[in-house]
Amino acid sequence: MSSPRYWPSWLLMGLGWLLARLPYRLQMGLGKRFGDLAYHLIGERRRIAEVNLRLCFPELDADARQQLLRRHFQSVGMGAIETALCWWGPTAKIEALAHIEGQENLEAACARGRGIILLSAHFTSLELGVRMAKRPLRELGYITTAMYKAPHDPVVDHVMRTRREAHIGGSSIRDDDVKGLLKALRRKDAVWYAADQKPPKRLGTVVDFFGQPARTHIALSRLARMSKASVVPFFTLRCNDGSGYRLIILPAIEDQLGTDEAEDARIINDMIEAVARQAPEQYFWLHQRFKLSDYNPYKAPAKTDT
Numbered sequence: 001m002s003s004p005r006y007w008p009s010w011l012l013m014g015l016g017w018l019l020a021r022l023p024y025r026l027q028m029g030l031g032k033r034f035g036d037l038a039y040h041l042i043g044e045r046r047r048i049a050e051v052n053l054r055l056c057f058p059e060l061d062a063d064a065r066q067q068l069l070r071r072h073f074q075s076v077g078m079g080a081i082e083t084a085l086c087w088w089g090p091t092a093k094i095e096a097l098a099h100i101e102g103q104e105n106l107e108a109a110c111a112r113g114r115g116i117i118l119l120s121a122h123f124t125s126l127e128l129g130v131r132m133a134k135r136p137l138r139e140l141g142y143i144t145t146a147m148y149k150a151p152h153d154p155v156v157d158h159v160m161r162t163r164r165e166a167h168i169g170g171s172s173i174r175d176d177d178v179k180g181l182l183k184a185l186r187r188k189d190a191v192w193y194a195a196d197q198k199p200p201k202r203l204g205t206v207v208d209f210f211g212q213p214a215r216t217h218i219a220l221s222r223l224a225r226m227s228k229a230s231v232v233p234f235f236t237l238r239c240n241d242g243s244g245y246r247l248i249i250l251p252a253i254e255d256q257l258g259t260d261e262a263e264d265a266r267i268i269n270d271m272i273e274a275v276a277r278q279a280p281e282q283y284f285w286l287h288q289r290f291k292l293s294d295y296n297p298y299k300a301p302a303k304t305d306t
Helices: 004-019 024-041 043-056 062-088 091-097 103-111 126-132 134-139 154-168 178-186 219-227 261-276
Strands: 098-101 116-120 144-148 169-174 190-194 204-209 212-217 230-238 245-249
Touching: 004 062, 004 154, 024 043, 024 062, 043 062, 062 091, 062 126, 062 154, 062 230, 091 098, 091 126, 103 134, 103 230, 103 245, 116 219, 126 134, 126 154, 126 230, 126 245, 134 144, 144 154, 154 169, 169 178, 178 190, 178 219, 204 261, 212 261, 219 261, 230 261
Parallel strands: 098 245, 116 190, 116 230, 144 169, 144 190
Antiparallel strands: 204 212, 230 245
């Protein structure tokens, strides 16, 4: 990773280190401006988000959806700054920004003495939320472990894994390492698991999400049965007043899962949707969530000669 081809990546990591040392409100202001810039620079991702918002919020008129789209890009920009804050920010500052809702639900799950799956989703503050989960879990005797999809850039991969592991106290597990995940749950770790990425066809079923058919993971209920882990919904939302973040911890749901994989997927999608509707600009709309083998709403219309 010392090759000159990786120097831009190391420079980007250095910029992140510097940004992590700024005052919080200045960080969020810069994040919004980064998001405004990204709105203009990444047109293809903007088009994907436009399609997603049109499908998921048909009740909004075009102007309202456009405003939501602009706020979403600002939220993505703030999320980039929050990632730097997560990796290099001081613990005292980060813990002061965390406002826990549902501590009793986490305590009840920990009292069962099993591994815990922190069921989450791709909100723009997700990276910071993983670090914020460390303190309440540590106080209850749990180590935090996070699943991740390896970036293509080895510099980013290295920094992400080492900084995460330095702060959460546990390890990082690749999203295709099922054995590693089961091992962590059986030793009674708390594993952060995002359930809203589109899975391979063999690991998914099609159920509604925001009223649209979406291929959804069925692995979670299988993992819960195999490991006997508690499944605790855990979401991180940024407070609009600049005071920090809501760590939303809902009652464990493993007793609701296991009768039918499609029904399990529907339960999980409904839960993620309910939280996303609280702050729709903070959910990650830049993925082709609704693309299926026989349905592609993201396909650009064919050009016609005039």
